Amino acid sequence: xxxxxxxxxxxxxxxxxxxxxxxxxxxxxxxxxxxxxxxxxxxxxxxxxxxxxxxxxxxxxxxxxxxxxxxxxxxxxxxxxxxxxxxxxxxxxxxxxxxxxxxxxxxxxxxxxxxxxxxxxxxxxxxxxxxxxxxxxxxxxxxxxxxxxxxxxxxxxxxxxxxxxxxxxxxxxxxxxxxxxxxxxxxxxxxxxxxxxxxxxxxxxxxxxxxxxxxxxxxxxxxxxxxxxxxxxxxxxxxxxxxxxxxxxxxxxxxxxxxxxxxxxxxxxxxxxxxxxxxxxxxxxxxxxxxxxxxxxxxxxxxxxxxxxxxxxxxxxxxxxxxxxxxxxxxxxxxxxxxxxxxxxxxxxxxxxxxxxxxxxxxxxxxxxxxxxxxxxxxxxxxxxxxxxxxxxxxxxxxxxxxxxxxxxxxxxxxxxxxxxxxxxxxxxxxxxxxxxxxxxxxxxxxxxxxxx
Amino acid sequence: xxxxxxxxxxxxxxxxxxxxxxxxxxxxxxxxxxxxxxxxxxxxxxxxxxxxxxxxxxxxxxxxxxxxxxxxxxxxxxxxxxxxxxxxxxxxxxxxxxxxxxxxxxxxxxxxxxxxxxxxxxxxxxxxxxxxxxxxxxxxxxxxxxxxxxxxxxxxxxxxxxxxxxxxxxxxxxxxxxxxxxxxxxxxxxxxxxxxxxxxxxxxxxxxxxxxxxxxxxxxxxxxxxxxxxxxxxxxxxxxxxxxxxxxxxxxxxxxxxxxxxxxxxxxxxxxxxxxxxxxxxxxxxxxxxxxxxxxxxxxxxxxxxxxxxxxxxxxxxxxxxxxxxxxxxxxxxxxxxxxxxxxxxxxxxxxxxxxxxxxxxxxxxxxxxxxxxxxxxxxxxxxxxxxxxxxxxxxxxxxxxxxxxxxxxxxxxxxxxxxxxxxxxxxxxxxxxxxxxxxxxxxxxxxxxxxx
Numbered sequence: 046x047x048x049x050x051x052x053x054x055x056x057x058x059x060x061x062x063x064x065x066x067x068x069x070x071x072x073x074x075x076x077x078x079x080x081x082x083x084x085x086x087x088x089x090x091x092x093x094x095x096x097x098x099x100x101x102x103x104x105x106x107x108x109x110x111x112x113x114x115x116x117x118x119x120x121x122x123x124x125x126x127x128x129x130x131x132x133x134x135x136x137x138x139x140x141x142x143x144x145x146x147x148x149x150x151x152x153x154x155x156x157x158x159x160x161x162x163x164x165x166x167x168x169x170x171x172x173x174x175x176x177x178x179x180x181x182x183x184x185x186x187x188x189x190x191x192x193x194x195x196x197x198x199x200x201x202x203x204x205x206x207x208x209x210x211x212x213x214x215x216x217x218x219x220x221x222x223x224x225x226x227x228x229x230x231x232x233x234x235x236x237x238x239x240x241x242x243x244x245x246x247x248x249x250x251x252x253x254x255x256x257x258x259x260x261x262x263x264x265x266x267x268x269x270x271x272x273x274x275x276x277x278x279x280x281x282x283x284x285x286x287x288x289x290x291x292x293x294x295x296x297x298x299x300x301x302x303x304x305x306x307x308x309x310x311x312x313x314x315x316x317x318x319x320x321x322x323x324x325x326x327x328x329x330x331x332x333x334x335x336x337x338x339x340x341x342x343x344x345x346x347x348x349x350x351x352x353x354x355x356x357x358x359x360x361x362x363x364x365x366x367x368x369x370x371x372x373x374x375x376x377x378x379x380x381x382x383x384x385x386x387x388x389x390x391x392x393x394x395x396x397x398x399x400x401x402x403x404x405x406x407x408x409x410x411x412x413x414x415x416x417x418x419x420x421x422x423x424x425x426x427x428x429x430x431x432x433x434x435x436x437x438x439x440x441x442x443x444x445x446x447x448x449x450x451x452x453x454x455x456x457x458x459x460x461x462x463x464x465x466x467x468x469x470x471x472x473x474x475x476x477x478x479x480x481x482x483x484x485x486x487x488x489x490x491x492x493x494x495x496x497x498x
Numbered sequence: 499x500x501x502x503x504x505x506x507x508x509x510x511x512x513x514x515x516x517x518x519x520x521x522x523x524x525x526x527x528x529x530x531x532x533x534x535x536x537x538x539x540x541x542x543x544x545x546x547x548x549x550x551x552x553x554x555x556x557x558x559x560x561x562x563x564x565x566x567x568x569x570x571x572x573x574x575x576x577x578x579x580x581x582x583x584x585x586x587x588x589x590x591x592x593x594x595x596x597x598x599x600x601x602x603x604x605x606x607x608x609x610x611x612x613x614x615x616x617x618x619x620x621x622x623x624x625x626x627x628x629x630x631x632x633x634x635x636x637x638x639x640x641x642x643x644x645x646x647x648x649x650x651x652x653x654x655x656x657x658x659x660x661x662x663x664x665x666x667x668x669x670x671x672x673x674x675x676x677x678x679x680x681x682x683x684x685x686x687x688x689x690x691x692x693x694x695x696x697x698x699x700x701x702x703x704x705x706x707x708x709x710x711x712x713x714x715x716x717x718x719x720x721x722x723x724x725x726x727x728x729x730x731x732x733x734x735x736x737x738x739x740x741x742x743x744x745x746x747x748x749x750x751x752x753x754x755x756x757x758x759x760x761x762x763x764x765x766x767x768x769x770x771x772x773x774x775x776x777x778x779x780x781x782x783x784x785x786x787x788x789x790x791x792x793x794x795x796x797x798x799x800x801x802x803x804x805x806x807x808x809x810x811x812x813x814x815x816x817x818x819x820x821x822x823x824x825x826x827x828x829x830x831x832x833x834x835x836x837x838x839x840x841x842x843x844x845x846x847x848x849x850x851x852x853x854x855x856x857x858x859x860x861x862x863x864x865x866x867x868x869x870x871x872x873x874x875x876x877x878x879x880x881x882x883x884x885x886x887x888x889x890x891x892x893x894x895x896x897x898x899x900x901x902x903x904x905x906x907x908x909x910x911x912x913x914x915x916x917x918x919x920x921x922x923x924x925x926x927x928x929x930x931x932x933x934x935x936x937x938x939x940x941x942x943x944x945x946x947x948x949x950x951x
Contacts, residue, residue, distance in 0.1 A: 147731035147842045148874075149738060170739065192684050203682065205691065206659055219926045229656065229839040229875045229907035231645050231695050232915075232922040233931050233949065238658065238691035242684050259742045278600035285602060286623065289712045386682040389600045421601075422682045454682035462685075469685040473672045477938070478686050484937030485930070496686060 048086055051107055055089050055131070058099040063090040063137070073114055073132045074125065077182075078379065080432060081122030081460065085112065088132040094212060094220055094251045097133065101249065102218035104131050105490040112492050113245035115187025116158065118179040120382060121459025123191065123244045123495050135186045138251055144169035149257040150209060150226045155186025155250045159193075162255065171257040174201035174292075178366070186250040191457045192242035196325075199285070199419035200292040204241060207256045211237040213248035216486035224254045239481070244457045245492040247485045261290075265333035266325045266358040270318025270346035274393035277320070280343060281389055281419055284324065288339035290332070293325035294419030295365045298396075301415050304375075305367045314364060318346040322418060323365050325358075365415065368424075372413045375428040380413070381437045383425040385445045386454035392421070395448045402440050403427060410437075422454040442468055458496045466498050501539055504560055508542050508584070511552040516543040516590070526567055526585045527578065531832065533885060534575030534913065538565065541585040547665060547673055547704040550586065554702065555671035557584050558943045565945055566698035568640025569611065571632040573835060574912025576644065576697045576948050588639045591704055597622035602710040603662055603679045608639025608703045612646075615708065624710035627654035627745075631819070639703040644910045645695035649778075652738070652872035653745040657694065660709045664690040666701035669939035677707045692934070697910045698945040700938045714743075718786035719778045719811040723771025723799035727846035730773070733796060734842055734872055737777065741792035743785070746778035747872030748818045751849075754868050757828075758820045767817060771799040775871060776818050778811075818868065825866045825879045833866070833879040834890045838898040839907035840874050848876075848901045855893050856880060863890075875907040895921055911949045919951050 056064045065073075065088040075082035086109065091097045104111045110130035117124050126132050138154035141161060145151070149171050153162050160180035163173040175188060177195030187193075189211065194203045201207075210223040213236070221236060240248050271280065277296075284291055297305075299319050306313045315321050326336040333353040340349060352358040372380055387395050396414055403412050410429030416422050430437050438461075442452045446468035452458075458466055466475060478497060482489075509517045518526075518541040528535035539562065544550045557564045563583035570577050579585050591607035594614060598604070602624050606615050613633035616626040628641060630648030640646075642664065647656045654660075665675040666689070674689060693701050724733065730749075737744055752772050759766045768774050779789040786806040793802060805811040825833055840848050849867055856865050863882030869875050883890050891914075895905045899921035905911075911919055919928060931950060935942075 147735035147738075149735070192688075194682050198682060202659070205688070206655070215926075215930065219929070221924065221926050221930060223923075223927065225902055225904075226841070227839045227904045227907075228873045229647050229651060229870075230904035230922075231906045231908060231910045232904055232919060233695075233911065233927065234700075234934055235645075235658070235691055235695050236927065236930060238688055238694075239934075241691075242686075242688050247687075259739050261742075282600035282602075285600075286712050289714075386680045388679070417682075420681045449678055451678075451680045451683035451685055453684045454680075455684060457684045458686065466685060469683075470676075471674065473668075474674050474676065474686065474689065476672070477668070477674060477689060480937040481687055481692075481934065484933040 051103065051109060052087055054103050055087060055100060058103060059089055059091045059096050063092065070132070073117065073134065076122060076125050077118055078120065080379065081125040083126045084128040085126035085130050085132045088134055090134045090137050092137045094214065097214045097249055097251050098218045098220055100133055101214050101216065101490065105216060105218070105488055110493050111490055113190065113249045115156065115184030116179065116182035118183045119191060119459060120384060120456045121453070121461035123457055123459030124187070125460065127494055133249060135184060135251070141165045144171055144257065145226065148226060149259070150254055151257060152224050152252060152254045153185050154252050155184060157185050159183055159185055159188055166257045167260065170260050172260040173255065174258045175204050175207060185253055189241050189250050189253055190243060190245050191455070194422070194455050196417065197292045198417065199294055200289065201258060205238060208237050208241055209254040209256050211240055211250050212252040213240055213250045215248045216488060216490045224252060226254050242457065244459065244496045246482060246496050247491065249491065261327045261329050263330050263332040264325065264327045264358060265336040265351060265353050266323065266361045267336055267340060267349055267351045268314050268361050268364065269322050269324060269340060269343060269349050270315030271320040271322060272346055273319050274396060277392055277418060278389035283342055284339055287342060288326055288335050290328045290335060291324060291326045291339065293323065294417070295323040296418035297321045297323070297365060297368070297415050301368050301413050302364065304371045305364055308367060308371045309363070314350060315347040323361060368413070368415045372426045372428065375411065378432050380426040380428045381430065383441045384455045385423055385425060385450050385452060386421040387423060387445065387448055387450040389421050391448045392423070395444060395450070398444050399425060399441060402444065406436065406440065438465070460495055463496065463498045504556065504562060505540055507556050508540060508553060511556060512542055512544045512549050516545065523585070526570065526587065529575060529578050530571055531573065533832065534578040536579045537581040538579035538583050538585045541587055543587045543590050545590045547667065550667045550702055550704050551671045551673055553586055554667050554669065554943070558669060558671070558941055563946050564943055566643065566702045568609065568637030569632065569635035571636045572644060572912060573837060573909045574906070574914035576910055576912030577640070578913065580947055586702060588637060588704070594618045597624055597710065598679065601679060602712070603707055604710060605677050605705060605707045606638050607705050608637060610638050612636050612638055612641055619710045620713065623713050625713040626708065627711045628657050628660060638706055642694050642703050642706055643696060643698050644908070647875070647908050649870065650745045651870065652747055653742065654711060658691060661690050661694055662707040662709050664693055664703050665705040666693055666703045668701045669941060669943045677705060679707050695910065697912065697949045699935060699949050700944065702944065714780045714782050716783050716785040717778065717780045717811060718789040718804060718806050719776065719814045720789055720793060720802055720804045721767050721814050721817065722775050722777060722793060722796060722802050723768030724773040724775060725799055726772050727849060730845055730871060731842035736795055737792055740795060741779055741788050743781045743788060744777060744779045744792065746776065747870070748776040749871035750774045750776070750818060750821070750868050754821050754866050755817065757824045758817055761820060761824045762816070767803060768800040776814060821868045825881065828864065828881040831885050833881045834883065836878040836894045837908045838876055838878060838903050838905055840876060840898065840901055840903040842874055844901045845874070848897060848903070851897050852878060852894060855897065859889065859893065891918070913948055916949065916951045
């Protein structure tokens with residue numbers, strides 16, 4: 046059957062205006078970093094769950110792969126199509142239902158951005174606590190499919206914790222829906238938990254019932270200097286117990302802070318500290334009192350800056366957030382970016398090893414490390430080597446695994462890390478993954494080439 | 499191959515002292531309510547993961563079903579063996595590792611009781627917040643396999659939220675293990691989340707890495723009278739937002755309280771209230787202040803009792819906890835017990851309907867309803883009808899489903915609710931369950947006859 050016939054059928058299903066080809070499809074074939082690009086027959090934008098089912102059936106019957114795509118903000122090429130496939134964009138499934146005030150839950154379409162979900166929650170005096178920089182592009186469906194985390198995992202957990210139920214279209218077009226919002230419900234296997242993190246390979250999530258958090262209003266942020274990384278585990282343990290309201294515990298190192306200081310034209314916040322952590326606490330009231338009390342037990346270097354109003358907090362966060370743009374500008378190429386997690390007590394050794402190995406094998410390359418220290422999540426950036434130099438990937442990911450870490454803290458495996466999955470998962474586990482994939486998608490229709498090696 | 503050969507091989511694997519037959523196996527073949535009983539070839543008690551694997555392989559190769567069993571405290575016959583099967587008791591896998599103070603995590607064997615896990619957490623100044631009356635019998639593995647909840651779900655969620663990773667033996671004897679404790683780890687499908695709630699049908703959990711909660715020390719409990727159930731959703735919504743530290747929000751009704759009052763020989767706590775809720779709040783400090791503040795917005799009936807010390811709190815909890823023993827004693831038969839959940843705004847109508855339908859079809863039968871109101875979980879007890887009168891099951895579970903509820907808030911489907919699974923799950927969902935079961939246990943070795951109709 047010809048490509049023309051497929052496009053005609055898709056047009057009949059979703060309306061011709063929602064079948065994009067050529068130039069109009071181009072933005073869907075490359076990820077936002079520009080590192081991963083592909084091609085597709087078309088981008089299809091169904092407007093309902095029934096249309097999603099129709100698209101999947103139409104493609105599956107022709108052996109055409111379906112690549113689900115939300116905001117396309119991933120880092121591992123998990124939503125980048127391969128030639129001959131159809132991109133199924135969820136962006137039109139963007140409806141957000143009313144917030145249930147008794148349970149603090151909301152049902153939203155997969156294509157709603159997490160920023161829109163958060164706004165809806167806020168308007169009802171609740172809060173959606175999964176948050177990160179791409180909030181106005183990243184979709185609810187995409188963040189469920191990749192089990193996104195972001196800044197507040199320490200207190201609020203990953204996306205999976207907030208998923209009460211999902212609606213999804215399976216590889217045969219069947220629709221499974223469990224959006225009733227019951228928190229206690231043990232009636233069979235937890236399909237929502239399985240689909241969460243499955244990177245579009247087991248089903249296309251079309252909607253989800255999400256649990257919100259109470260909207261605590263008082264926030265305080267501090268920058269704290271530490272002598273080194275050696276006692277990070279102790280620091281994190283102390284802070285977590287002293288104040289469970291701590292939501293963010295971010296890590297910066299002296300070289301990154303120096304680069305940011307140059308960029309901002311500002312003096313470095315804690316001179317002499319090799320390590321600076323940003324600690325954010327959110328409470329019903331007296332956030333700064335709780336934060337200062339928690340910080341009192343630490344062996345801090347220099348002066349601790351504490352911000353208690355929005356602008357002051359933002360200016361402290363600026364030190365952390367500017368890392369990405371500053372490192373992206375270093376050149377001569379875009380950085381190699383790795384989103385990994387490490388056991389807290391192995392972080393100091395890991396950072397030293399990465400620096401030493403990169404210096405040894407790639408003289409002149411620069412290593413930039415920052416991230417969410419509280420949950421062991423490090424962003425490792427290496428600038429210098431050419432983008433297609435995979436030896437950097439091997440070096441960083443092998444050291445990560447050797448330290449007992451995960452080669453993917455966020456974003457999943459995608460296409461980028463398939464060949465490295467064995468570093469984090471045993472042959473037995475990978476065989477189970479294959480069994481599950483065969484069970485739910487025997488024709489390998491949904492996002493083939495992603496996740497499984 | 500003969501039964502004798504199987505028992506010999508099992509004895510070789512785990513030691514003859516750990517292969518129980520006859521009288522010694524009897525307690526494993528009946529559940530604690532006495533409603534579900536069966537038979538088995540033997541009870542085998544492996545002492546290591548390798549021994550569990552050996553037992554599963556030995557049984558699977560002979561087509562002998564394996565019934566994993568922890569504390570055998572379930573209510574739906576999910577761990578009760580059928581003739582010809584082998585009970586695999588996890589009770590010897592009871593080791594508990596050190597608590598990691600930086601992450602607040604602990605690794606424990608499947609056979610450790612949740613009471614022992616909680617004690618280990620407490621000794622390290624952390625807390626395992628999944629708790630219920632059977633704490634000193636129910637095992638970690640069993641509570642993961644059934645995704646147990648208990649008293650504190652409102653704040654702390656079900657068991658699944660606390661599972662960071664599991665080790666499990668699959669139907670072919672393969673061992674999958676992911677106990678590294680990384681909170682951010684997106685490297686493939688979440689097998690732990692899938693095994694959680696799978697009732698022993700997809701794998702035998704042998705150990706788990708659990709996330710603990712900080713050990714807040716201050717506790718306050720209140721009994722609050724309400725006029726009726728009509729505004730329960732509003733009350734719950736108000737309390738959840740006013741004080742996220744509320745951990746328990748328990749429901750009692752006037753008839754149950756009257757029966758408990760007779761039993762205790764004490765005056766009913768809030769005369770004139772049709773509904774009494776017990777509210778427990780746990781905080782770092784000033785729990786009673788936070789609780790009183792949260793309760794201030796309610797339209798309460800009569801006097802609100804607030805307890806701020808342990809003995810006073812226990813005496814308020816006694817009203818709620820005595821329900822089970824009082825109802826069990828009503829007779830003439832043991833009660834029909836149902837653990838269901840309902841949308842909060844449908845609870846009043848559901849309670850009225852159950853009462854009316856039971857009165858109509860079973861004159862003289864009594865309906866007792868209490869439970870965890872905060873998360874919609876009701877314990878429905880019916881006394882009067884004979885234990886084998888399944889029309890009671892049909893009546894209660896059908897009304898539950900019609901109200902948008904779940905036929906199993908806790909305990910799972912087991913053997914008791916298989917024929918009713920279709921009330922809570924669509925044919926498409928049940929077909930997916932079957933696919934997953936076939937994928938992971940093609941020989942139907944693990945707990946056959948449980949969960950799937």
